Amino acid sequence: MNPDIEFPRAERLDAEAKARAVSEQTGIRLTVEGPCAGGQVGAAYVRWPDGRRAVLKWRPNYTVAELEAGPLAVTERLRELGYPAPAMELATQVGGAVVTVQELLPGRKIDNLDLHLLERVLAVHSRQADALAGRDDVPSFHLYLRDDGPGYCLHEPLRRFSARTAELERRISRLADAHPTRLPGYGAVHSDLHPGNILAADGEVTGVVDWDGSARGDHRFDLVVLRFGVHPKGSERGVVERLDGLLDALPEAILQPAWAHMSLRMTDWAIRHFPPEEVDDWVDLAEQRLEQ
Known part of the structure; x- marks a missing residue:
């Protein structure tokens, strides 16, 4: 977690609620660390149970099928070409939203x-x-x-x-x-x-x-x-x-x-x-x- 970034309590509670939803849906318990800097609005740093860091994102009014047909198809093809796009480590439907856990890239x-x-x-x-x-x-x-x-x-x-x-x-x-x-x-x-x-x-x-x-x-x-x-x-x-x-x-x-x-x-x-x-x-x- 970047110590220079303040993580407001409301944002932490929101991220933790999303992580709990992932746990309820998949049985995987994620630990929330803090917000992602830059353009990833609404994204949070999390840790997998084995300690690996990743990025948790949540997209409302969306389905896993739409994700797979669009953004995931795009990034998977780019990664095959050596492009530095993050790998999708988990994607699951939670009600009317899709929660994803993506690879945390360096830099x-x-x-x-x-x-x-x-x-x-x-x-x-x-x-x-x-x-x-x-x-x-x-x-x-x-x-x-x-x-x-x-x-x-x-x-x-x-x-x-x-x-x-x-x-x-x-x-x-x-x-x-x-x-x-x-x-x-x-x-x-x-x-x-x-x-x-x-x-x-x-x-x-x-x-x-x-x-x-x-x-x-x-x-x-x-x-x-x-x-x-x-x-x-x-x-x-x-x-x-x-x-x-x-x-x-x-x-x-x-x-x-x-x-x-x-x-x-x-x-x-x-x-x-x-x-x-x-x-x-x-x-x-x-x-x-x-x-x-």
């Missing part, structure tokens, strides 16, 4: 993505290309350019917040007429590839975590996600320039729907979860590449 989340680490991230990311070739059984990534996503990519907050966000939503919705509902391709799409979900040690990437939203599609979608992931807190100037150069080379058929999706996702999230003054930062970024 720490990236707090400052510099150019050296960016190149290492890009090298790892390249292994996602065509990783799911022939796997039509794996669901493709839903862009939600016209309809709402499940708790994110909501259109109504943009329509209501301001004239500027309402116009952004109209532009995004118009793009839905020109692009497929789902992202084409046979790459592995993480869908939330930002520095908080990337682990590193000694200047090398040691893991990519939080694959809950992963699916099949064009793996270059994650380059757009990563570009949004270094904004607005920023990073080295060279990191932004390197990513922008990569996006400049993307076909519009990939860049536009991916950029529209992330513009919707982050602006909606900012409206509902960030201070109001931060919303314009995301609209500024969205307008950089979104077609008129």
